[in-house]
Amino acid sequence: MFVSLYNFKDEVRNGFNFKEIKINDTTLRDGEQTPGVVFSIEEKVNIAKMLDEIGVQQIEAGTPAMSPEEIKAVKSIVQENLNASIMGWARAVKSDIDAVLKTDADAIAISIATSDIHLKYKLRKTREEVLEMATNMVEYAKSHGLYVSLNSEDATRTDFPFLKEFAKSGLEAGANRLRICDTLGVLIPASSKYLTKKIIEEVGITVEIHTHNDYGLAVANALAAFEAGAEWASTTVNGLGERAGNSSLEGVIMSLIKLYNLDLPFKISKIYQLSKYVEKASGIPIPPNRSIVGQHMFTHESGIHVDGVLKYPYTYESFLPDEIGASRRIVIGKHSGKHAVWDKLKSLGFEVNKEDLMKIVEIVKKRAEERKSALTDDELKQIALEVLK
Numbered sequence: 600m601f602v603s604l605y606n607f608k609d610e611v612r613n614g615f616n617f618k619e620i621k622i623n624d625t626t627l628r629d630g631e632q633t634p635g636v637v638f639s640i641e642e643k644v645n646i647a648k649m650l651d652e653i654g655v656q657q658i659e660a661g662t663p664a665m666s667p668e669e670i671k672a673v674k675s676i677v678q679e680n681l682n683a684s685i686m687g688w689a690r691a692v693k694s695d696i697d698a699v700l701k702t703d704a705d706a707i708a709i710s711i712a713t714s715d716i717h718l719k720y721k722l723r724k725t726r727e728e729v730l731e732m733a734t735n736m737v738e739y740a741k742s743h744g745l746y747v748s749l750n751s752e753d754a755t756r757t758d759f760p761f762l763k764e765f766a767k768s769g770l771e772a773g774a775n776r777l778r779i780c781d782t783l784g785v786l787i788p789a790s791s792k793y794l795t796k797k798i799i800e801e802v803g804i805t806v807e808i809h810t811h812n813d814y815g816l817a818v819a820n821a822l823a824a825f826e827a828g829a830e831w832a833s834t835t836v837n838g839l840g841e842r843a844g845n846s847s848l849e850g851v852i853m854s855l856i857k858l859y860n861l862d863l864p865f866k867i868s869k870i871y872q873l874s875k876y877v878e879k880a881s882g883i884p885i886p887p888n889r890s891i892v893g894q895h896m897f898t899h900e901s902g903i904h905v906d907g908v909l910k911y912p913y914t915y916e917s918f919l920p921d922e923i924g925a926s927r928r929i930v931i932g933k934h935s936g937k938h939a940v941w942d943k944l945k946s947l948g949f950e951v952n953k954e955d956l957m958k959i960v961e962i963v964k965k966r967a968e969e970r971k972s973a974l975t976d977d978e979l980k981q982i983a984l985e986v987l988k
């Protein structure tokens with residue numbers, strides 16, 4: 600076990616109420632709503648296949664009502680006959696649901712806002728009207744045999760009595776679960792846990808948590824909801840999504856498996872490959888310091904860290920890069936110690952004595968400082984050749 604031992608104290612785990620955990624990945628729907636992101640049909644199908652390989656239980660494949668092209672995309676994914684359930688997203692209007700039906704998806708997200716701010720300024724509808732639209736559309740979708748996730752948009756800014764009424768009438772109309780949408784990313788882990796628990800206790804509906812990352816808490820809020828008995832969380836690869844994005848697939852899955860030590864069926868060895876593919880297809884670069892999949896997760900430069908990792912990786916890594924399909928990189932730069940430089944030179948085929956090594960280290964540091972970056976292997980080779988000449 601290479602994570603914090605305090606994660607496993609009884610006092611910490613008291614009150615955990617994990618149920619069967621499932622992932623609804625919405626990279627292809629909410630992820631594509633990232634400004635400027637458009638996936639081609641081929642890319643959508645490839646991403647869906649990779650999500651399926653990882654073992655994601657449900658793929659939110661798009662918003663069919665958006666265009667005939669989108670209907671085609673979702674239909675193409677359905678035709679792949681993946682293990683995952685395929686969901687189409689719809690507003691609580693009949694034409695949106697009809698568009699989902701054209702794709703042959705087996706599941707639907709039916710979304711309508713529930714907060715007073717959204718009702719008053721956006722929908723210009725009363726609570727009664729919202730309830731009626733939601734229940735009518737759930738009944739309509741159910742009459743066509745669809746699995747229904749009823750989405751309460753802006754749920755986390757909705758009065759509890761109305762949220763409860765919404766969930767209750769949705770359940771009575773046949774909804775399979777309630778998606779609690781933290782549309783603006785304004786929960787904290789404690790309130791995520793509180794709200795999830797309260798809905799489950801008072802309504803008895805299956806809860807899905809859908810969190811955004813405006814304050815950097817999307818993954819933490821999703822995990823807190825799982826602790827309270829949520830059975831589903833929505834995620835996106837690389838945390839794509841509007842503004843600061845959604846809770847990330849890689850963050851949620853890796854946390855559940857590593858930090859909580861839960862035995863889940865996800866194939867994490869495919870995570871890095873999927874992340875890189877989505878980076879390319881979306882055109883949104885992964886910041887080097889991003890959690891789980893950022894390049895610097897697997898790159899070591901400082902003398903102390905390189906020395907530690909070369910002796911025993913777990914000194915500075917809580918999981919090994921190859922567990923998720925990535926590989927470790929030792930870079931030589933300003934913070935490198937002689938151990939790292941010696942090791943790197945050895946891997947490049949050089950055996951150097953102590954005196955030459957010190958000379959090389961000195962030149963490496965000076966060059967890295969001037970340039971404000973690490974050195975490539977070729978540059979190190981050149982320096983070694985000059986010193987050894």
Ligand code: MN
Nearest residue numbers: 629782809811
């Ligand atoms: Mn969202």
